Amino acid sequence: AQSVSQHNHHxxxxxxxxxxxxxxxxxxxxxxxxWYVQYPGQHLxxxxxxxxxxxxxxxxxxxxxxxxxxxxxxxxxxxxxQWSDTAEYFCAVTLTGGGNKLTFGTGTQLKVEL
Amino acid sequence: GAVVxxxxxxxxxxxxxxxxxxxxxLDFQATTMFWYRQFPKQSLMLMATSNEGSKATYEQGVExxxxxxxxxxxxxxxLTVTSAHPEDSSFYICSGIELLAKNIQxxxxxxxxxxx
Numbered sequence: 001a002q003s004v005s006q007h008n009h010h011x012x013x014x015x016x017x018x019x020x021x022x023x024x025x026x027x028x029x030x031x032x033x034x035w036y037v038q039y040p041g042q043h044l045x046x047x048x049x050x051x052x053x054x055x056x057x058x059x060x061x062x063x064x065x066x067x068x069x070x071x072x073x074x075x076x077x078x079x080x081x082q083w084s085d086t087a088e089y090f091c092a093v094t095l096t097g098g099g100n101k102l103t104f105g106t107g108t109q110l111k112v113e114l
Numbered sequence: 115g116a117v118v119x120x121x122x123x124x125x126x127x128x129x130x131x132x133x134x135x136x137x138x139x140l141d142f143q144a145t146t147m148f149w150y151r152q153f154p155k156q157s158l159m160l161m162a163t164s165n166e167g168s169k170a171t172y173e174q175g176v177e178x179x180x181x182x183x184x185x186x187x188x189x190x191x192x193l194t195v196t197s198a199h200p201e202d203s204s205f206y207i208c209s210g211i212e213l214l215a216k217n218i219q220x221x222x223x224x225x226x227x228x229x230x
Contacts, residue, residue, distance in 0.1 A: 032217055043118070044207070044221040051217065090157065100146065100211055102219060104157040 002027040004093050006105035013081050013112050021076040021108050023065075023091030030096040033074040035065055038107075039087045047089075050074065061085070086112045116142045118210050120222030127198055128230055135193045135225045137208030143188035144210030148219060149181070152205040161206075164191050188213075198229045 007022045025031060035047040048059025055067040065076045074091060091105040117140040127133050137147055146165050150158040162183050164170040170183035180202075182194040191210075195202055205226050209219040 036221075043120075043223040044209075046218060046220075049218065094217065099163065100217060100219070101160055101163065102148070102158075102209075103160075106157045 004105035019078040023074045032094045034092040036090045116220040118222040124226045126228045132196045137191045139210040142212040146211045147191040148209045150207045
């Protein structure tokens with residue numbers, strides 16, 4: 001069965017620090033990749049997605065992610081975080097032809113300190 | 115972006131009673147809706163997929179008679195937890211896929227269920 005691993009469960013950064021959150025998936029077929037964010041008390045929101053094409057995708061709020069097929073990875077990055085980026089971040093995968101079923105990673109809780 | 119409304123946001127019930135959770139797509143038609151369950155400090159686990167007008171498809175290990183799903187229209191899906199027990203206490207989240215954006219799920223804010 002497919003799985004998604006997020007290795008960092010809790011990350012604490014100071015404002016203006018750079019961010020990279022790891023995401024690896026285990027599946028040999030064609031995948032669609034997503035990063036969702038959940039701000040405190042709010043619903044999951046889509047940050048960015050990769051279906052095909054340029055493996056470097058840019059999302060909202062200055063986030064980007066790079067799909068490296070050989071490493072089965074889709075790491076999330078932001079050059080300079082803000083206090084308002086404090087949230088939980090989920091990596092997720094669907095399989096092409098898999099009925100749009102999302103498999104989520106366990107999430108990374110990011111805290112940005114002033 | 116597309117909005118999914120979930121109601122109630124929090125419900126407390128006695129053991130043995132049934133609880134209904136509603137999931138509505140407010141500004142789009144959701145041909146498919148998903149129901150997830152999230153345990154504390156864990157990820158979202160897919161419970162079932164529901165397509166408008168047909169029976170829901172449940173994931174392995176999810177009791178279909180306990181978690182009744184109805185998707186009677188393109189904007190409404192309901193999850194009924196029947197004869198709830200304390201172990202059913204959890205955070206339940208729904209999502210919908212827009213007809214013209216089939217690969218993107220829009221999520222509700224979730225329902226916190228506490229069974230006493």
